Amino acid sequence: MTITPFTTFNSNFRKPFRDYYETPVYDPTDIVGDFDDDGNPIGDGTPDNPGDILYYQQNYSGTNKDSYALGTGITLNFSIPLDRQLTKQCKDAAKTQTDIQKQQLKNLELDWHFARLKHCGQKKIEGIRFKKDSPYYDLCSDIEITPRAGQVLPHAHKLKQ
Numbered sequence: 001m002t003i004t005p006f007t008t009f010n011s012n013f014r015k016p017f018r019d020y021y022e023t024p025v026y027d028p029t030d031i032v033g034d035f036d037d038d039g040n041p042i043g044d045g046t047p048d049n050p051g052d053i054l055y056y057q058q059n060y061s062g063t064n065k066d067s068y069a070l071g072t073g074i075t076l077n078f079s080i081p082l083d084r085q086l087t088k089q090c091k092d093a094a095k096t097q098t099d100i101q102k103q104q105l106k107n108l109e110l111d112w113h114f115a116r117l118k119h120c121g122q123k124k125i126e127g128i129r130f131k132k133d134s135p136y137y138d139l140c141s142d143i144e145i146t147p148r149a150g151q152v153l154p155h156a157h158k159l160k161q
Contacts, residue, residue, distance in 0.1 A: 029049060030048055052096055
């Protein structure tokens with residue numbers, strides 16, 4: 001599903017711009033063509049001069065103006081995959097990649113702890129440590145020095161003179 005906002009700008013104009021238009025006024029004269037009961041000529045309903053233009057009438061064009069419009073909206077699209085096998089393969093590949101990244105993170109964390117163990121142990125043997133009021137005092141507090149395998153402590157020899 002995707003949601004897309006949009007904005008449109010429209011302009012309509014007419015060139016050359018005229019705020020009026022002309023319409024012809026035709027001659028509607030209908031004097032001859034039929035007779036009344038007394039024999040006088042009267043109109044028969046058909047113009048005597050069809051197609052003759054008497055004059056042109058000017059009409060204001062309210063629709064012939066320039067116009068501008070600004071439109072905004074949001075479109076919403078849905079996509080449905082037709083091949084579910086490819087979707088499953090994609091999800092499996094993404095899960096595998098995520099699992100690899102998690103394992104790499106665990107490996108880095110283990111490396112950090114071993115490096116901390118090594119350095120803290122060496123410094124404790126050398127008699128170097130952080131002061132108790134140092135924010136790093138607890139960094140090596142869980143490291144302890146133990147005798148090596150097969151070594152008995154305290155170990156002392158008497159020497160003959």
